[in-house]
Amino acid sequence: MDDVETQILDLAKRRFERFGFPKVTMDEIAKDGRITKKTIYKHFRSKEELFTRVVIREALAARAEILQRLGEVQDPLARLEKLTVTALDYFREERFILKLLEDKDGIFLPFLRPEFVVMVEKETVNLVADILREGIKKGRMRELDEQIAGYVMFKIFQVFTYARTAALPQTDEDSQHETAELLAFLMRAIGNDT
Numbered sequence: 001m002d003d004v005e006t007q008i009l010d011l012a013k014r015r016f017e018r019f020g021f022p023k024v025t026m027d028e029i030a031k032d033g034r035i036t037k038k039t040i041y042k043h044f045r046s047k048e049e050l051f052t053r054v055v056i057r058e059a060l061a062a063r064a065e066i067l068q069r070l071g072e073v074q075d076p077l078a079r080l081e082k083l084t085v086t087a088l089d090y091f092r093e094e095r096f097i098l099k100l101l102e103d104k105d106g107i108f109l110p111f112l113r114p115e116f117v118v119m120v121e122k123e124t125v126n127l128v129a130d131i132l133r134e135g136i137k138k139g140r141m142r143e144l145d146e147q148i149a150g151y152v153m154f155k156i157f158q159v160f161t162y163a164r165t166a167a168l169p170q171t172d173e174d175s176q177h178e179t180a181e182l183l184a185f186l187m188r189a190i191g192n193d194t
Helices: 003-019 026-033 037-043 047-070 076-093 095-103 114-139 145-162 172-190
Strands: none
Touching: 003 026, 003 037, 003 047, 003 095, 026 037, 026 047, 047 076, 047 095, 047 114, 076 095, 076 114, 076 145, 076 172, 114 145, 145 172
């Protein structure tokens, strides 16, 4: 990816995040970057392609950052706990993907390809299932169906991030308490108490 393409993606991300997909035009992105619309179309065939590339870039960046922050935690329970905390922290800091998934105003999802959403969900469930599988093998977690448990944990994570239906307090202290309660619940559900 060249510098101009990166600049266009950055400009588009800011516009999409602020105004949603329908209200953003290629003219506005060009004006923001002091480039021509022709330059944008040289790199992206359409606004839909540009939006898709922004979403893919941001999703890959989120995954890479979360895994990098996760580090080399060896114990499966500790790894799952750190994954949960790290992902929650990341989505509190980086709002674009969260806003995209939350989509309260319906300004993104109609333009987001369904197979992309399914792919992200599947990758996340598989990541969690792999940790669960390792935990069972090491005797740190009880016997369970890793894919189903991974899916359930993913859905619970959604509720704590972008699929929230109830308004809960949002101070840092409240977020820390909420995270601690989520972790306690998950660890009791999967831990091997024998």
